[in-house]
Amino acid sequence: MAGIAFLLGLFVGSFLNVCIWRLPREEQVVRGRSRCPACGQTIRWHDNIPIASFLWLRGRCRACRAPIHWRYPAVELLTGLALAAVALRWGVSGPGLVYAVLLCALIVASFIDAAEQIIPDVITRPGLGLAIAASAAWPVVHGVAGRLEAVGQSLLGAAVGSGAIWLMGLIGRWLFKKEAMGGGDVKLMAMLGALLGWPRILLTFLLAPMLGSLVGIPMKLRRGDELIPYGPFLSLAAVIALWWGDGLIAWYVRQLGGF
Numbered sequence: 001m002a003g004i005a006f007l008l009g010l011f012v013g014s015f016l017n018v019c020i021w022r023l024p025r026e027e028q029v030v031r032g033r034s035r036c037p038a039c040g041q042t043i044r045w046h047d048n049i050p051i052a053s054f055l056w057l058r059g060r061c062r063a064c065r066a067p068i069h070w071r072y073p074a075v076e077l078l079t080g081l082a083l084a085a086v087a088l089r090w091g092v093s094g095p096g097l098v099y100a101v102l103l104c105a106l107i108v109a110s111f112i113d114a115a116e117q118i119i120p121d122v123i124t125r126p127g128l129g130l131a132i133a134a135s136a137a138w139p140v141v142h143g144v145a146g147r148l149e150a151v152g153q154s155l156l157g158a159a160v161g162s163g164a165i166w167l168m169g170l171i172g173r174w175l176f177k178k179e180a181m182g183g184g185d186v187k188l189m190a191m192l193g194a195l196l197g198w199p200r201i202l203l204t205f206l207l208a209p210m211l212g213s214l215v216g217i218p219m220k221l222r223r224g225d226e227l228i229p230y231g232p233f234l235s236l237a238a239v240i241a242l243w244w245g246d247g248l249i250a251w252y253v254r255q256l257g258g259f
């Protein structure tokens, strides 16, 4: 099953690459053949096979020999691994489908944020709606049995997630007298909170700056005062919270009980 999910993920990843390139440019994602960004040549289907074509073409466009960005095979591989990991953990189930869609959305949002410093609303707005709908459809994602209770947890999670990061942005603006947190991050946290619930979105909120400082400090030293996109760190923190959050929170609560 994980193998099938991996193969499917490679092809899904190929579509996510199209989204990463076209969404910030407000181009259609479903219409229009893929083209080489350097020479505009339409890419033939046999040169568009995930990973394999990149290796076969030795990372260059067949027409103009321009290097193909490493992001293309990386996103395909990452999506394959993500869907395989979801299949191993949740199998073919409602929650499995929900988390597969979530990981795809996070991959697209993270790569766009890293390249363009924006998280398009076209991901996070429908994402928030889908997260609330998924909570009603599969209350088990919030660890409860009732649909109404699950929707309540979902709305609370969205409010806590977006509220926490909004407040952090407000404090950051007051301290540093400049924009610290974009509106895209607030909407991303609303979407994530709606699916993770308030305890795990708070964990996400706390983990993200730790992950950010691991990468951000060396990047800051190398590139100076450039704005570091926060979306990828929020996304990675959310994935950690989704996979291990319940265990981490239970462990933390036990530590508190020891005092």
Ligand SMILES: [Zn+2]
Residues within 6 Å of the ligand: 036, 037, 038, 039, 040, 041, 061, 062, 063, 064, 065, 066
């Ligand atoms: Zn080309």
